[in-house]
Amino acid sequence: MRTRKQKLILTAKIIAATFLALIIALVVFRNELLEQTIAKASFKMASEYNSTFTIKKAEFVGLSGLNFSEIILVPKNADTLFHIHKMKTSINLWRLLVGDVQLGTLEIEKGYVQLVKNKKGRNFDAFLKKEENETHSNEKRDYAQFAFRIISKVLNLVPTDMKVEQLSFRFDDNGKKTTINFEKLRLENKQLETQINVNTKAFTQRIRIAGMADPRNKTADIRFFNIDTGAIKVPYLDERFGLKSSFDSIRLNIQNIDKSGGELHIDGFASIANLMINHKKIASKDVVIKNAKFDYRFLLGSDFVSVDSSSTIQFNKVKFHPYLAYETEKDTIYKLKVAIPKMKAQDFIVSLPDGLFTHFQGMEAQGNFEYKLDFMFNKNKPNKLVFDSKLKKENLRITKYGEANLNKLNGEFVYRAIIQNVQQRPVLVGSDNPNYTPLDQISPYLQKCVLTSEDPSFFSHRGFINEAFKQSILKNIRTKKFSRGASTISMQLIKNVFLTREKTVSRKLEEILLVYILENNRIASKERMLEVYFNIIEWGPNVYGIGEAAQFYFQKTPADLTLKECLFLATIVPKPKKFMWQFDNEGNLKSFANQQQKFLSNLMLRRGILTAEDTIGIANPLQLTGNAHSLLNIKVQDSVAVDSLAVEEPFEF
Template structure:
């Protein structure tokens, strides 16, 4: 009878024998198995993706090495997706037996990968279709587990030893062509180095990527820069989207990727130097960010994806902590919090990107401030939207204005409107202009009507109305476009006097900051702001200010206007050049206009702005006696009496 020791020895001998048989069997039949695997992939490409996949020669080299020659993938309805002359790789056999494909080395010599779009046909469309399993299941996805699985698979496919030569990536989007040629790429001893040639229809450059990369430990620190002098130009986006952009260098650092306690943590930072952006929707000039850095901590759980509040975004000298979250536990919820710690006001002004805030150049300030923004949107409960913006200031004072000198509102100045990019005639805002009308000489009815339609809380707010912003955001999200604004008279005044009418991100950001300064630094009184507003806004074709408007329509002075005339003038402010379309061919207001005016009369009465005695004007006719009469097409030329009840009210007025 054998002893236990003898049994163990016998078992080990049997195990070794079995392993030897497996190794011998693998060596004998491995080429046949490899050819079978290639054939299986070829059939799958044909049946599932309508594409032809071929490998001219496939063979093993050494114990775990594989060499493939002339690999080609061609969609049936498009250009070749990729073609590689020679590919050599090695696979970790132990991980392979455990079900994981992990590359040890990779060598590619001569080939290309191309994405081609001709008309609406793309050579990669077949590979974008959704997985059938994903479209049929209603089970919620575990974001942390899903992301970690994808990241692990991708990193396992990145070899620890790599040598790539003459591999080209091509994009041809209906003639917008970009070629990125990797002349040489090496990864050895965790050190990455590349030599890249880039060519488009408009420029050619040489790039380089250098740094540290350890795919097995999930760490990297790489830098992307121009091998020649000058900045790196970003290809394709300029021709396809008219976004001209460049930068001196980019650095990407991944410090840690770890999954524990059901959460996935990704930590690191990204930095870019001297970023230039130019696009008609951003600004009229180049936008320059000299230094930007994002120290990130990404958190993913079973039902959420977030940027943790410990993350830091730095733009020049401005540092802020963002918190962004997407949650799908009970409801679908979007969250955004931004915190700017206490900083000097002058540092903030000096850090504003060049080209994005041109009207602030030269501005100087003293004091400190900090800022918090809290935003929360529940897709299933949109009316519970949270929007809370708060700026805390200490001894904050503007000591010198830049290009936009807000103090000019307190004196005489020349105003020139810009309509459809055309500069209009100059209007003197001051008593030397015979049509200029002080606020106390403007009919109180007109002041009440205009404030009701344009900005009911003008005398109580500080430039912005949070509730109006909330309703604007809700409607814009629902319609998936910017279909509603939340403009106050303060914002309209800044936009008209100091800014252009261009619809750019730059103009909107400048408007917000300038309104805040105007309203919170007591640059001008509310009464003065309203007086300037009445004297510059457009009230008809080539009609600016209430002095011209009251004469153009009624041959009166602004102080002589009755309620019906004031209701009419306030109603046409949104579209002053189209006032004539409010009348029918008999010279009477159309039904829709009468209904809107009646609604506003009711609103003003409810708010105590009108009394029942004021509504006596409803029985009096509206007489268009000025030169505006010639714009109204009438069947009976001497018909001039038009009955007007009230004023147009739209959701833009905040009702």
């Protein structure tokens, strides 16, 4: 009888012999296995992706080394996707035995990867399609598990030692070409050193990437620099989207990627110096952020993805804590929270990005403030949208105005509308202008009609209406575009007097900040603001102010306008140059225009702004007796396309 010790020794010998036999078999038949693997890959590419995959030569070197030459992938009737001339690599056999592919070393000599889009289509479309036989399950995806699995697989394919020479990445979007050529890339002893040449139709640039990369421990600290003088320009975006952008340097740091307790944590920071962006939808000038840093912590769970509130964003002297979340536990919910701790107002002003707030240049302030924003949108319950914006101030006071001197609202000034970047004729806001009309000489009906249609709570709010913002956000989400704003009369006044009509992010941000300063520092009274508003807004083609409008439409003074005339004037404020589309060829109001005015008058009756006696005679036809009537004589031919502004649209309040 064998003893227990003898049995253990025998078992160990059998296991060792079996393993040795497997190793010998693998060594003896490895080239045959390699050929079979390549053949399977080629068959899969042909059958599932309609592409030709070939390797001219493939062989093992030593126990775990592999040499390849002329690796080519060509989709049918499309440009080559990639062509690698020579590649050497080694694989971790122990990880391979458990079904994991982990590269040890990698050498690539000369080759290219290219993405092409042209009239024939895209040469990578076949690899984006979903599997036809993919089964769909009602089970929710575990975001933490899914992300950790993808990250682990990707990092396993990053070798611990790497040497790349003359590898190009080419992008061709219908003739918009960009080439990123890795002249050399070295990763040795966790140290990364790279030199890249970037070529586009507009510029050529050399970029250096250096730092530490440890794919096995999931950490990295990498910096991007320009080898030549000047900033690093971002390719492709300019030609494709009209977005010019550049930066002096970028640093990306990954400190930790860890999954524990069912949650995935990704920690690190990213920083950028002298970021410049230029796009017509952002601002009319270059926008520059001198220094910005993002200390991040991403958290992923089974039913959520978030940027944790312990994260910090800092640009110049402004520092705040963002919280972003996407949750799917019960409903699909989007959350955003921003918290700016107590800071000096002047530090905030001087930290505003150059080019984004041009009207604030030279502004000075005293005191402190802190700010909080809470936003939540439930996709399944949209009407429960949360939008809560709070600013807490401490001895906050503007001591010096910048380019936008808000005090000018209290005196005489010359107003010139800007339409499509062209200044219109000057309009004097003051008593020396015979058409200027003080508020007490403007028909009370017109004041009530315009306030009801444009800003019912004008005399009680401080520049903004939270509920209006909520409704604006909801409509923009539903239409998937910025189809509705939330402008109060205060915002319209600031936009007209101090800003331009350009639809840019810059103008909207400046508008919000200037309105807050105007309303919360009591720079002008509500009555004065409303008076200026009535005397500068556009009421028709080259018609500015209510004094000109009353004459243009009815040959009256603003004090003598009837309720019917005031209802008409209020409803054309959003689109005054298109007033003629409200009339038919006989000079009578069309049905949709009558309905708009009826809706407005009924709303005012329900709110007690009008009485039944006020509406006597309101059903009588509207007659244009001023110069405006001559514009109604233009006949619209059947062959002329109907103006998009002529169709009936809901009249919103």
